[in-house]
Amino acid sequence: MHILITGAAGMLGRKVTSRLVRDGLAGRDVSALTLVDVIVPEAPAGFAGNVDALSADLSAPGTAQRLVDARPDIIFHLAAIVSGEAEADFEKGYRINLDSTRDLFDAIRRAHLAEGYFPRVVFASSIAVMGAPLPFPIPDAFHTTPLTSYGTQKAICELLLSDYSRHGFFDGIGIRLPTICIRPGTPNKAASGFFSNILREPLVGKPAILPVPDSIRHWHTSPRSAVGFMIHAATMDLAAVGPRRNLSMPGLSATVGEQIDALHRVAGESAVALIRREPDATITRMCEGWAPGFEATRARALGFTAEDSFDQIIRAHIEDELEGQT
Secondary structure, three states: EEEEEEEEEEEEEHHHHHHHHOOEEEOOOOOEEEEOOOOOOOOOOOOOOOEEEEEOOOOOOOOOHHHOOOOOOOOEEEOOOEEEEEEEEHHHHHHHHHHHHHHHHHHHHHHHHOOOOEEEEEEEHHHHHHOOOOOOOOOOOOOOOOOOHHHHHHHHHHHHHHHHHHHHOOEEEEEEEEEEOOOOOOOOOOOOOHHHHHHHHHHOOOOOOEEOOOOOOEEOOHHHHHHHHHHHHOOOHHHHOOOOOOEEEEOOOEEEEHHHHHHHHHHHHHHHHEEEEEEHHHHHHHOOOOOOOOOOOHHHHOOOOOOOOOHHHHHHHHHHHHHOOO
């Protein structure tokens, strides 16, 4: 089985790659990996198959076609620029998040029309496709009215994925990821980054800034669960999904205060004391329009699972990133 991962150098791309190398996919061995990002992704250790680790701009003319020419069986389309950067750089956001996706889908379409090529496409969408005013919890059938450029780009790509799947060009599924928490590594340009920062940094004895009130509520899942969503989406029978190909994933609805309470239970008062409150009215206004939580009834019925407490999310981070130690 040949698997293509765009955005393979990112956090989720690296973790999906590691899971595929460790476990294969639905009992089938992975014989080839094509890993693509704007920087060269690291080739996975211990993989016996063929690896092409490439630096490429997916929005550049011809790039998507060259990737599809290798006829991967599964395509994880994870490449994107994050919310804050997409909002700040309008043209770059549409070029990377929308135009490159259309190029990829069209390259697949051409290969399908030429020779019946029909891959599974797993697209990393986002809960940012929803915009305020929002009910709580948000039902599966709630309309997509994004209030950011990033959310708009993802919503357009969802429509494209559904239409190309309807035409039979590929077998696509869109995964609306909750905010991933706790993200390993260093802060990125995502506007939601503080949700991870206030947990990740104190767990290793570093200070963290909290720009919003403790009452801010949001929808979260761990990196471990996000990888599980992708793997399940790549292997499940999509006949059960039907024509509504984009699914809001299960997660955990929690306030910032509940996050901090969980940090206290897991790591103690010394960790909580490292959180420094520096209110930022702009960030707070943004957060007030974000999704507080979803029913995710369809996704749960289709076998997607996630954590049900922030204690579990923090402990998963400690196990996966800190070798079980704080």
